[in-house]
Amino acid sequence: MQHFDEQLPLPFLKTDRDGKILSYSNLALENFDLSSGRLNDLVDGENIGKLISYGKGPNFIPITIELNMKTKRNPLALFDVHIVWDRNDHANMIFLPKDSANEDLMEKLMELQERLASTDFELFEKKEELEKAFIRLNQLSGPFIPLSDSMCLIPLFGDLTAEKINIISEGCLKSIFAGEYDEILFDLTAVGEVEGKGVEKFIQLIKTLNFMTGSIIKLIGIKPDLAKVLNNYSFDEWSQINKSLKQVLSIYLNEKTSNM
Incomplete structure (x- = not known):
């Protein structure tokens, strides 16, 4: 037998096909009585058949088996034995003890896994x-407010994003479709930051409302920084910019009065 002079964290043995021990590590010498030089003398009698059957497996494919081993501390101790056969037809084995400490560790790991799964579900909720x-x-951020049977106001609050316009559009189009509105006002006074995609979605909404009602959509409360962004888009055909809600309402009321 040859002493394998490398510091390994687990016991290591190398044997031939007949179970002769060729080399061993320090921890293997500490754990097992290697005086006979035979692997069979370290394995519980009922487990020798299992070891032999696995010993006849194909080369180079790592396998793991569970064996009861005779150790210096215990007559029998359960190990997970990790085996790989090399090109010289030698079995390289590492022995991982399956003692109560390992079982406790596995239980703790399972408990941790269950807690993580529960936490993941809570995070998902x-x-x-x-x-x-x-x-x-x-x-x-974009409520639909009917001002009369034919006029409605949609004030926009916060940043102008594509996601926000998509959500606002759904309720807005349903309300317009259900009524007979020919005066649609968008108040942009409270708009904050503006995204390019948000502006594009907003212009699409204006075009859609114009197509549905045949009316020019009125935009009010446009700040200078927003005006600079809107100037990059051509949508005068479907919209009209007004200074304030007061101005639009005054014109609307005067028209209603003159028609009476």
């Missing part, structure tokens, strides 16, 4: 709640 809250927030 919180994520869903947060997504619903964002959707609700976006819906409230």
Whole structure:
């Protein structure tokens, strides 16, 4: 037998096909009585058949078997034995003890896995709640407000994003479709940051409303920084920019009065 002079964290043995021990590590010498030089003398009698059957397996494919081993400390101790056969037809084996400490560790790992799974589910629920809250927030950021049977106001709040316009559009189009509105006002006074995709979605909404009602969509409360962004898009055919809600309402009321 040859002493394998490498510091390994687990016992290591190398044997030939007949079970003769060719080399061993320090921990193998500490754990097993190697005086006979035979692997069979270290394995419980009922487990020798299992070891022999696995010893006849194909080369180079790592395998793991569970064996009761005779150690210096215990008459029998359970090990996971990891075996790989090399090109010289030698079995290289590492012995992982399956003692109560390992079982306790596995139980703790399983408990941890269960807690992580539970935490993942809770996080998923919180994520869903947060997504619903964002959707609700976006819906409230563009409420549909009927001012009369033919006039409605949609004030926009916060940043102009594609996601927000998509959510606002759904409720807006349903309300317009259900009524007979020919005066549609968008108040942009409270708009914050503007995304390019958000502007594109907003212009698409204006075009759609114009197509549905045949009316020019009125935009009010446009700030200078927003005006610079909107100037990059051509949508005068479907919209009209007004200074304030007061101005639009004054014109609307005067027209109604003159028609009476």
